Amino acid sequence: MKNIFKSIIVLLIIFANFSFGKEDSTQVNKWIPTAVAGLNVSQLALSNWTQGGENAITWTLSGNLGLKYISDGWTFRNSLKVDYGRSKLGGGSFQTNNNDFYLESVLSKNIGWKIDPYFSNIIRTTIAPGYSYATPTPQEIANFFDPGYVTQSLGFAYERLTGFSTMLGLAVQEVFANKFTQYTDDPTTTKIESFKFETGLQSVTSGKFVLADNLLLTSSLTLFTRFKHLDVWDVRWDNVIVAKVNNWLNVNFSYLLVYQKDQSLTTQMKEGLQLGIVYTIL
Secondary structure, three states: OOHHHHHHHHHHHHHHHHOOOOOOOOOEEEEEEEEEEEEEEEEEEOOOOOOOOOEEEEEEEEEEEEEEEEEEEEEEEEEEEEEEEEEEEOOOOOOOEEEEEEEEEEEEOOOOOOOEEEEEEEEEEEEOEEEOOOOOOOEEEEEEOOOOOEEEEEEEEEEEEEOOOEEEEEEEEEOOOOOHHOOOOOOOOOOOOEEEEEEEEEEEEEEEEEEEEEEEEEEEEEEEOOOOOOEEEEEEEEEEEEEOOOOEEEEEEEEEEEEEEOOOOOOEEEEEEEOOOOOOOO
């Protein structure tokens, strides 16, 4: 686990070095960096309380990093989202409640059409061991790149509206596993596979919407289907509403919906409402 966090820290430093090493400009042939870090905490402390309840604390660290390069006709865009959080109730031990790594890179070319050809690469996994707490003894159910999903897509993108983009293309997806091979194993063979290769279609639509002077909605919808099963789609719908109190204090509401048949036959949902300290690095 220490090695995982070391790797993440090195990756963050690399992004930061790229960011601080370039001029902040919207002109062509320049790197355009963004970096926002956040700490969200909720806490309840009771002493001699006669109405019942237990002490509770929850914290979440988040990072949103971006690096964009624009040249004559070409745009290279990178975004990294990392979330990790834990919670503790009463005298129990800390439990992981947020555990997400999502890296997207997109290279597009302006050819004078309404749509631009593009190539994208998306990496998603957990950043630390994940556990199920449904039993008295926590059961590990995921780890860094166990499973890990890498998806490449080639197609066309529409990016003519400020704050909105949509992409559709042919895609290949590689799934990696080590211990949790239920995500990669082919049940029709006797061998246990730790790698799975799939081909299909991918769509990614993202938008930023200003709901009020201090209220921003960010939404991203990612869809993937396999040619073998075009009637089944993987869905990841990530939404964040940020209400800005002042320059360093925000109220955040997040909602993540995931449907992925190889993980669960039912829809997965994660929702959070927190008061957080936000620091805009770039």
